[in-house]
Amino acid sequence: MSRYLVVYASHFGQTRKIADRIADTIRARGHIAEVADVVACKVPPPVQDYDVLVAGSRVELGRHDGVLVEYLRESRQALAFMPWAFFSVSAAASTPNAGADPNGYMEVLFSDLGSRPTRAKAFAGGLPYRKYNFILRFIMKRVSRSAGHTTDTSRNHEMTNWDDVRAFAEDLATLSPLRRPDPRMMA
Numbered sequence: 452m453s454r455y456l457v458v459y460a461s462h463f464g465q466t467r468k469i470a471d472r473i474a475d476t477i478r479a480r481g482h483i484a485e486v487a488d489v490v491a492c493k494v495p496p497p498v499q500d501y502d503v504l505v506a507g508s509r510v511e512l513g514r515h516d517g518v519l520v521e522y523l524r525e526s527r528q529a530l531a532f533m534p535w536a537f538f539s540v541s542a543a544a545s546t547p548n549a550g551a552d553p554n555g556y557m558e559v560l561f562s563d564l565g566s567r568p569t570r571a572k573a574f575a576g577g578l579p580y581r582k583y584n585f586i587l588r589f590i591m592k593r594v595s596r597s598a599g600h601t602t603d604t605s606r607n608h609e610m611t612n613w614d615d616v617r618a619f620a621e622d623l624a625t626l627s628p629l630r631r632p633d634p635r636m637m638a
């Protein structure tokens with residue numbers, strides 16, 4: 452049994468939903484999985500307290516959440532000695548032939564961090580038009596039209612493939628913790 456931390460940054464709720472589903476699947480495989488909203492919790496749990504980190508962020512304006520990125524940056528030393536996974540949630544991942552890293556969002560992040568996760572996955576998020584205010588709904592409709600996403604603003608849309616989420620989480624549940632270096636050896 453391993454201890455997992457699933458930390459996420461979500462604006463309109465889809466990334467949170469995916470994080471919760473990942474944690475549920477990991478728990479169903481007999482592990483402990485805690486979930487934390489990196490933005491709301493103010494002081495995120497230290498990754499050193501866990502065996503495996505799973506981090507997920509929504510994409511807005513081509514970027515992952517800055518608070519989550521900062522958390523990963525500050526945790527870089529610990530992450531070098533433990534398995535960790537990243538999932539990216541975007542509208543771009545919903546397009547056919549989006550590829551493993553739509554628009555290269557994750558590559559930008561990993562290059563910037565100078566660190567790569569053990570696993571990485573891009574999930575299609577949602578277009579919850581009814582949650583947007585009038586102006587954002589107008590903008591998102593225009594952006595969606597040019598990107599080939601749905602423009603039906605009369606309802607919220609969820610594009611996430613939950614079978615993909617489950618498969619990703621089941622794979623994560625098989626990651627074994629690496630042996631940590633003795634801190635005395637790192638002094």
Ligand SMILES: Cc1cc2nc3c(=O)[nH]c(=O)nc-3n(C[C@H](O)[C@H](O)[C@H](O)COP(=O)(O)O)c2cc1C
Nearest residue numbers: 461462463464465466509512513541542543576577
């Ligand atoms: C203001 C805004 C900007 C966005 N920018 C992008 C983007 O640059 N690329 C993309 O693929 N999706 C973009 N999206 C779509 C979101 O990534 C998608 O709705 C995702 O599900 C949001 O996750 P959340 O519900 O956890 O906030 C944007 C959405 C909003 C509201």
